[in-house]
Amino acid sequence: MRKFAPMIATLSKIKHKDSPNFFLIAGPCAIEDESMALRIAEKVVEVTDKLSIPYIFKGSFKKANRSRIDSFTGIGDEKALEIIRKVGETFDIPTTTDIHEPWHAEMAAQYVDVIQIPAFLVRQTDLVVAAAKTGKHVTLKKGQFLSPESMLFPVQKVTDSGNQNVAIIERGTMFGYGDLVVDYRGIPVMRNYAPVILDITHSLQQPNQASGVTGGKPELIETIAKAGIAVGADGLFIETHPDPKCAKSDGANMLQLDKLEELLTRLVKIRQVIL
Numbered sequence: 001m002r003k004f005a006p007m008i009a010t011l012s013k014i015k016h017k018d019s020p021n022f023f024l025i026a027g028p029c030a031i032e033d034e035s036m037a038l039r040i041a042e043k044v045v046e047v048t049d050k051l052s053i054p055y056i057f058k059g060s061f062k063k064a065n066r067s068r069i070d071s072f073t074g075i076g077d078e079k080a081l082e083i084i085r086k087v088g089e090t091f092d093i094p095t096t097t098d099i100h101e102p103w104h105a106e107m108a109a110q111y112v113d114v115i116q117i118p119a120f121l122v123r124q125t126d127l128v129v130a131a132a133k134t135g136k137h138v139t140l141k142k143g144q145f146l147s148p149e150s151m152l153f154p155v156q157k158v159t160d161s162g163n164q165n166v167a168i169i170e171r172g173t174m175f176g177y178g179d180l181v182v183d184y185r186g187i188p189v190m191r192n193y194a195p196v197i198l199d200i201t202h203s204l205q206q207p208n209q210a211s212g213v214t215g216g217k218p219e220l221i222e223t224i225a226k227a228g229i230a231v232g233a234d235g236l237f238i239e240t241h242p243d244p245k246c247a248k249s250d251g252a253n254m255l256q257l258d259k260l261e262e263l264l265t266r267l268v269k270i271r272q273v274i275l
Helices: 034-051 077-091 104-109 125-133 149-159 186-190 218-231 257-274
Strands: 023-027 055-058 095-098 114-117 137-141 166-170 196-199 235-241
Touching: 023 034, 034 055, 034 077, 034 235, 034 257, 055 077, 077 095, 077 104, 095 137, 104 114, 104 125, 114 125, 125 137, 125 149, 137 149, 149 166, 166 186, 186 196, 186 218, 196 218, 218 235, 218 257, 235 257
Parallel strands: 023 055, 023 235, 055 095, 095 114, 114 137, 137 166, 166 196, 196 235
Antiparallel strands: none
């Protein structure tokens, strides 16, 4: 297996770089308003400082991939990006958001430290290359339709564009039309190409519901997370919200914010055992 410097080693502003723990990307699915984003970040910073977990704040400035035309897509691109920037400046932490069009790359790069490529778009060469050329760290969500081995090629698109700061996010594989499963065999495979982050909330989505609203199984978040740490995931990706039932996007699979500390405490113990 190739040896990679952890993603966090070259990321500025991140705390606990010398910690043996996994790193964490966490935040709300979408930026709903400033107070909500700051509240979530404050809590996650408190917990990750207590547990010495390197932390990157995540929030989508725009939700372009929606089932229905009346689904929430955002509060305005620049307004949301300004809020993400304020979170980073307020807590002195790195931030990330996802992009959907090549021209989003330069815009987002003015506000965040890490650019995320969504799973459904990870084969879009122009999008991946545009993100890579910003010089920002790039995370590539593994398509629900892709094998672990096929993620070599999106990684190569980033590195061949002159950017070595790339990681893969595993977020589950389609199992029929309305469910996802995580094939943990893929984590060591993909770690040959780049650090691997396990998305423990989107992996529990149940897409293609008759209502046009994606479902989920948040009661299994801890199960998915424990297995991921045991297998050797370098990082975790968690979407969290103070009240998921009232979230404007992906509420069916988000972790309730007040459950985060207990979950991470247990996961750190597993990490300590496997090191």
